[in-house]
Amino acid sequence: MATSYLDKKFSLWDWLTTVDHKKIGTLYFFAGIFYFAVGGLEALLIRIQLMYPMNDFLDGETFNQVMTMHGTTMLFFAATPLLFAFMNWVVPLQIGARDVAFPFLNSLGFWMFFFGALLTNSSFFLGGAPQAGWTSYAPLALDYKGTDFFVLGLQISGAGTIMSAINFLTTIFTMRAPGMTLLRMPLFTWSTVVASALIMFAFTPLTGALFLLMFERMFDAKFFDVAAGGNVVLYEHIFWIFGHPEVYLLVLPAFGIISDVIAAISRKRLFGYHSMVFATVLIGFIGFMVWAHHMFAVGMGPTVNSVFGIATMLVGVPTGIKVFNWIFTMIGGKVQFNTAGLFAVSFIPSFVIGGITGVMLASSAADFQFHDTYFVIAHFHYVIVGGIVQAIFAGMFYWWPKIFGKMLNETLGKWMFWLFLIGFNLTFYIQHYLGLWGMPRRVFTYLPNQGWDTANFVSSVGAFFMTAAVILLVINVIVTFARGEKAVQDPWYGRTLEWSIPSPPPEYNFARTPIVRSNDPWWYEKMQGKKEMQYAEPLAEIHMPNPSIIPMIMAFGTFIAGYGFIYSSWFGVFLGFGITGVCMFIRSIKDDHGQHVHPEGLHVEKGVHHSA
């Protein structure tokens, strides 16, 4: 067996300094799964509190903290890093690259996310978590110390997210293998392009909004001081200019995963590839023109509401194109219902339900009824849990063998799937009705006999099913690491380039850069009777980046500075930024030419391509 990127003896130093996109993907993955568990635990606390009317499991303030941190954690510290994990793992492999364009920046992006998430979550132990909702509207948010942790933590992790997005875009634009034209890229890579563009243009307004909030809290600015002529609706606008693209930048990579998985499990070329690409770009584009549909009840007037309502309904068109293309891909295919396949297939109806309620919410007249009720909660959980989380699970089972060289257990996987599917629908389907029956969101308890008691109980029971499913997943991962079945190079009879290299791949991914001759390049070569890709170059020394500890220290500096701001300590701020600044200076003045991996290793490598 060839030496894979995992063969090196485990050392903490290696993981702290790594610039290998596969390892950084793994770091993102485990950090993301950790916060997914934390956010899930918070969700469980919410559902236990709401299980019975007038429950006193949590008091109102704790409930608000848990509710706020559930949303914040799931969106920023779980979904985003989990999708970044896939982008890091898969995109360079799918385009035939040996690493990302900026490996150093990749590492910095991860550590910024890591310390940002840590800072926000440390608030639980430092006098109370943020409690103004994940939207953190002014002026409500201005009253809480927890808001400082929200602002600084998101500021730091958001900066990391933006640099990672720039990195992915640059990688895809400049490092594709010969023949990998833009319109031959797999859908997951395409969705990474669009999601990265959304991050670039959506996370920057968030940065702006957070600065306004931060200046108001810490330096007594007057943006939101209505008596002095400030305007609180401004914050809502800027927040949602970020917030709406945010959900699209999460769901588009999910679409990408599903598109790749469905094509693979159907053993068929993706139906309507070009329309899929077009729809992805269009969804990203329209995503920036719909933000005010979160604010119909603010009082912008019927004209504005109608314009944003219609723009929102337009999103249904490209999304519909995608849904039909997935179905048409499966029709006539040999669909394999393995765990990845089950999640991918159940993604479609779940997401469609979320989409339909989305169109209902888009009609602004009706939204006056739906607004701030459990109907909204049901809607976005169908999109996020039914859509994004199921796609993440599908992607996990699909790419795990490639990344770790072992197959996740299918039996445990199928148990998990059914538990999750039942739990998820049990929890959220009834919430549509709860909303229509008038239950407002973000309340910590309710009076009995309003017709909500049974529904809330049912909803809470579902949460336990989902918890059980996630515990099964954790067991599955542990069992697989301990004694999982070894994965072959191409376990799903795959179509894209990542399946043309060993599982797990060597450090440099491709011993020789492949030539891409078609969409689904690996499938094409197999259909031509080839056992390996055609190559663009002879075996030669490979240029790889150097590992570095600087990104971690640089990000740690911002972490210190964050606490400096929170506790109004200029010493802390200067110390933190000093550390970051010195790191930047060192990085700037020290030449870094990378290293060369020698062909001896490549010789061992050669035989492996025939093993499948």
Next chain:
Amino acid sequence: MSTLDFKANGLPAHPEKATQEGRAKLVGFWLYMSAEAVLFATFFGTFMTFRNSVNGGPTGAELFAIPMVFTATAILLVSSLTSVFAIMAMQRNLASKMRFWFAVTVLLGASFLGLEVYEFVEYVHEGHTFTSSPFGSSFYTLVGFHGAHVLFGVLWISTLLLRNINRPIDTYVAPKYYVASLYWHFVDLVWVFIFTIVYLFGMVG
């Protein structure tokens, strides 16, 4: 690099784009600037929301003085031109000429900052502070952010100059110079918008 066509002076025609790393740096930096543009757009939007919310304090028309703002603008625009000279020298492999023009750029940037600090001190004396009104808060946020970018650019280009003081131009450092000059143009361009939207609009009321 043997396949590139070399000029007589020993550098490829575009040393900043001669390597894969250099090309990636340029693409990445353009993307970075477009993201930054949106951040500035957010602050411009905030400023335009509050430009008349003076909370009883002085208005823009009362505060802004054309001669000083015009001088600052002229200084910054000229510094953009000098950074172009530096890049032209770099592409001709004239290292000391390039360093000279970058040094001039840094000096102009520093004098712009000096003027800005003077300007802010004046405003504070006239009662226009960060906490006096939404107008004040959004003004200092926008213009201050730009000033911080100028400061960063000054430090960045100075570091580049000092680090490479005795070093010939090659395809490793050329992208660094080029990207620094791109940044400098970007910061100047933002100032053009600040000049128009904050100062000119402010003076006509």
